[in-house]
Each structure stands twice: as structure tokens, then as C-alpha cells.
Amino acid sequence: MFIDTHSHLFYPNFAEDIDEVIERAKSSGVDYIIVPATDIETAKQTLVLADKYEMVYAEVGVHPHETKEWTNDNLKIIEDLAQHGKVVAIGEIGLDYYYDFSPKEKQVEAFRAQIELALKMDLPIVVHNRESDEDVMRIVKEYCNSGLRGQFHCFNGSLPDARDLIRMKYFVSFTGNITFKKADSLRDIVSNIRLHHLLLETDSPFMTPVPYRGKRNEPSYVKLVVEKIAELHKMPVEEVARITSINAFRLFGIGSLQKTNYTYLLGNNLYINITNRCNADCVFCNRKGDAILEGYNLKMSKDEEPPAEKYIEEIGDPKKYGEIVFCGYGEPTIRWDVVKAVAKYVKQNGGKTRLDTDGHGSFINKRDITPELKGTIDVVSVSMNAADASKYAEIMRVEKRMFNEMISFAKSAKQYAEKVVMTVVSFDEIEIEKAKEIVENKIGAEFRVREYF
Numbered sequence: 001m002f003i004d005t006h007s008h009l010f011y012p013n014f015a016e017d018i019d020e021v022i023e024r025a026k027s028s029g030v031d032y033i034i035v036p037a038t039d040i041e042t043a044k045q046t047l048v049l050a051d052k053y054e055m056v057y058a059e060v061g062v063h064p065h066e067t068k069e070w071t072n073d074n075l076k077i078i079e080d081l082a083q084h085g086k087v088v089a090i091g092e093i094g095l096d097y098y099y100d101f102s103p104k105e106k107q108v109e110a111f112r113a114q115i116e117l118a119l120k121m122d123l124p125i126v127v128h129n130r131e132s133d134e135d136v137m138r139i140v141k142e143y144c145n146s147g148l149r150g151q152f153h154c155f156n157g158s159l160p161d162a163r164d165l166i167r168m169k170y171f172v173s174f175t176g177n178i179t180f181k182k183a184d185s186l187r188d189i190v191s192n193i194r195l196h197h198l199l200l201e202t203d204s205p206f207m208t209p210v211p212y213r214g215k216r217n218e219p220s221y222v223k224l225v226v227e228k229i230a231e232l233h234k235m236p237v238e239e240v241a242r243i244t245s246i247n248a249f250r251l252f253g254i255g256s257l258q259k260t261n262y263t264y265l266l267g268n269n270l271y272i273n274i275t276n277r278c279n280a281d282c283v284f285c286n287r288k289g290d291a292i293l294e295g296y297n298l299k300m301s302k303d304e305e306p307p308a309e310k311y312i313e314e315i316g317d318p319k320k321y322g323e324i325v326f327c328g329y330g331e332p333t334i335r336w337d338v339v340k341a342v343a344k345y346v347k348q349n350g351g352k353t354r355l356d357t358d359g360h361g362s363f364i365n366k367r368d369i370t371p372e373l374k375g376t377i378d379v380v381s382v383s384m385n386a387a388d389a390s391k392y393a394e395i396m397r398v399e400k401r402m403f404n405e406m407i408s409f410a411k412s413a414k415q416y417a418e419k420v421v422m423t424v425v426s427f428d429e430i431e432i433e434k435a436k437e438i439v440e441n442k443i444g445a446e447f448r449v450r451e452y453f
């Protein structure tokens, strides 16, 4: 159920009892352990461990501490080692200006060279960063659209940096240090990052969580890290385990993906995954990507779209949920008849309904569908995305006139639904103010800013 993505099991202090360490990990619910190398010698040792234990996977690479003698000859060796079938990343690599064991120029040279290798081999990178935030961020930003993916392990940067990394599709992870007494600022960062972007790790034999602090760390203690994350996110441990395991699958390909979820639970609401089709193509949308959301697999082709009965069967008694929400990676009104049939069932059985839409439903169905909201949809939530037509068209990659289409849909929906909410995803304060003004004064709907990380 847990995946410890970062555990240096080749350290000499594991030599005596490695079999027991592995057994303890298993019996504590750890499914897989990834062992990152720190230099060429340990890279070879990670492969030995991966060969010996089924649950162990390996990373090969040179840690910034060990880059003093770096030459590009190392690259060839790493590339050869990375051919091993259980190597899942180039790691750990990065910069460390805290200890400064190797000259900065050497660290940067090795970091860049290993990034290039990861790109060439289509492997993710696993990054170590200590007091080198500025340089690390500058370098990874240079590779922003190159397809480079990775994990920032033992994250100790700022929240804005974490957000930048997430926008660039990196995963971040935290170790036992989030259980330390004085780690309030770190805990604040953890609680501000959606589970969708988190991985689990121990960084064994270091960073031992409370109450074992001061002793050797080991993969079975990953449970204490998960428990802390669950507490900070006010979520069950199983939920954190499920989502972070899917994240490990997304990044490293370890484990497996569950079948398409036609309905999925978030908090107290049941979400209905209607379609992956959409008339828009938003720049931030994951619809054409893996379509995974909070550990749920929402990917489906047109042929796989189930009938209303399938959703109704999965819903059962709708009163069990806060709301039944029509929302997935796609525009639900593309299957408006199915939405209506399911919504009708929900209403007849005492449930509440919400439709999350781009507001193009009438355009898509070639008729004004807003009167049909009456008695079926309680709340309509329209993604507004921008405060003017040009920006809107740019973000959603649609024609500019669709901005007015969305506005009139919202206006009209107000007559038939109990409530209309309009949302924007934005980091720009001025944009937000402009959008709020339109929504509250011109449309008379409720306004909400939604965060997409």
C-alpha cells in the first residue's frame, strides 16, 4: 500500500540485517522501495539489491557531494548501468551548497550532464537540493518544455518554488523531518500541496521520524511519514497511500493502474466521470495526458463511455453523499442526455446535483439547454478561466466568441438552477478582480477562485 521512493539501502549500517529490514517493510505495508545511488560504486550496489529483492527498484546517478572528480566519462558508465530493467530514474542528482563538498561549478556540470542523459533515456530525474534553490530552480526552468520529469526529494525549498515545480509537473516528497518538533514551516508547505503531486519517502538511513529520531531510519517507518501527511491533509491514511502509490506509478512506472473510474469519491462528494471529450483544449488540462486525478484513473475513449444505468448503479443511494457532481476530464454537456438521466435519478432519490461545465452546453447541443437544468441540476459551476475574450480564447484554445457564449449560458442558467457559481484559475490578482467584477455585477452569480495545484 505504500511506496518508499527514496531509501539508501546500500549504506553499511544495513549490511547486517537487510533481510529483516525488507521483511519489516513488507509487514508494515510497504509494496515497493526505490534505492537511489550516490555515485558509481553505489549505483552498482543498487542493481545488486534490485536483483536480489523483488520489491526493490533502482536509480543510478552521481550525488552533488560526489561530483568533485566528475568527468563526462562517468556518463557512459551511468548510461550502461541504466540499461538494467529495474532502473526507474537518474538519481540522485542535484546541488548542495550547504555542505559544499564539491566545487559549485563541478556540481552544476554534473547536474546538467545527468539531466541531458535522463532526457536522452526518457527517464525521470530525482533531485537533491540543499541551500541551492536559486541555481536548481534556474536550471530546471531551462528544461521546462523539454519533457523532463522528476521528483524533488526531501523538499526543503519555499512554497512558491514548490508551486513552480508542480506547474512544471514535478513531484515533491518529504521525509521524517515533517514530524520534527520545529518543522512548522515545512508542515505548512506539505498541507498546501495537493496529494496529486506528492510521493512518499524515508531517505533511509537518514531523516528518521519521531519517535525514532536519533536512530537509523528504515523503509517501514514510511508509515509515520504517511500518518503525518494524512493528519495535515485531514484525510485517511489509506487515501494518502492510494494517491501517492498512483503517483509513483505515473512517474516511475512501478505498480499498476486501476481500471477507469466511472464514479469517484472526493471528500464527501461523488463525482461522475462522463466523458474525456471536450470542445475546448485548455492549456492546463490533463485530459489528453494520463487523465489521472487524485489517484483516480479517469481515462476513457468514446467507445468506453458507459450508459446512464452504469452510473446510477454505482451511485446507489445518492443521499449518502454531499453532492453528486458531474465533472471529469471532459465537458459533461457533450453527453447531456446521460447527465440529465442520471441527475433525474439523483433528484428523485433525494440527492443533490452539481454540474461543472465550460458553459458551452447550448453551443454543443445546438439548442438552449438551460431550461432543462430546472429540477435536474441544483448548482451549475461554470469555469470562467479569464476576464476577457482574448485571454479566454488563449487559455482554452477556442474562438473568442465562446467567451460571450459562456457568459450568456451562466446568465440564463440563473433562471433555472438554484445557484450558479463561476470559477477562475488564476495567479494574477488584477485578472481575478476583473473577473469578480463581471461575475458579481454583470451576471449576478457567485464567484470563486480555484487552485489547480
Ligand code: SF4
Pocket: 278, 279, 280, 281, 282, 285, 286, 287, 328, 329, 330, 331, 358, 396
Ligand atoms: S474545458 Fe475542462 S475538460 Fe475541456 S479542455 Fe478545458 S479543462 Fe479540459
Ligand SMILES: [Zn+2]
Pocket: 006, 008, 036, 092, 128, 203
Ligand atoms: Zn538521498
